[in-house]
Amino acid sequence: MVIINFSDHELTAYQRERITQLATEPITREVRRRVQFDESALETQVTAVLASLDLTAAEWETAVVYLPGLAAGAAVLLAKWHGLTGHFPTILRIVPEAMGVRTRYGVGEAIDLQGIRARARKDRLITE
Numbered sequence: 001m002v003i004i005n006f007s008d009h010e011l012t013a014y015q016r017e018r019i020t021q022l023a024t025e026p027i028t029r030e031v032r033r034r035v036q037f038d039e040s041a042l043e044t045q046v047t048a049v050l051a052s053l054d055l056t057a058a059e060w061e062t063a064v065v066y067l068p069g070l071a072a073g074a075a076v077l078l079a080k081w082h083g084l085t086g087h088f089p090t091i092l093r094i095v096p097e098a099m100g101v102r103t104r105y106g107v108g109e110a111i112d113l114q115g116i117r118a119r120a121r122k123d124r125l126i127t128e
Contacts, residue, residue, distance in 0.1 A: 042073055
């Protein structure tokens with residue numbers, strides 16, 4: 001499985017182990033594209049960063065994405081991803097875990113956005 005990391009933070013060994021457990025398959029590659037968005041040019045920046053990924057067709061279909069922290073940037077990234085591939089990716093939800101006086105960040109879940117979209121279409125509120 002390929003992880004595409006758009007966040008400011010590298011994945012730790014602990015997080016990588018948890019991702020492997022959730023996916024029940026090993027991480028074969030991590031592509032890191034740290035993004036610092038200029039909010040006046042989100043679409044242009046997202047287009048450029050996605051074009052730089054150099055993924056195979058299979059990797060586009062199965063990649064797991066660690067989203068950037070800026071909500072608007074993440075939303076544009078997901079919209080562009082869907083437009084390019086015809087589906088939403090699975091994304092990682094990173095969660096704080098208290099460890100006494102320290103906090104470490106683990107992986108809470110892998111969220112199947114395409115599955116959520118498919119289920120929502122069954123409950124569609126607006127019909128034609």
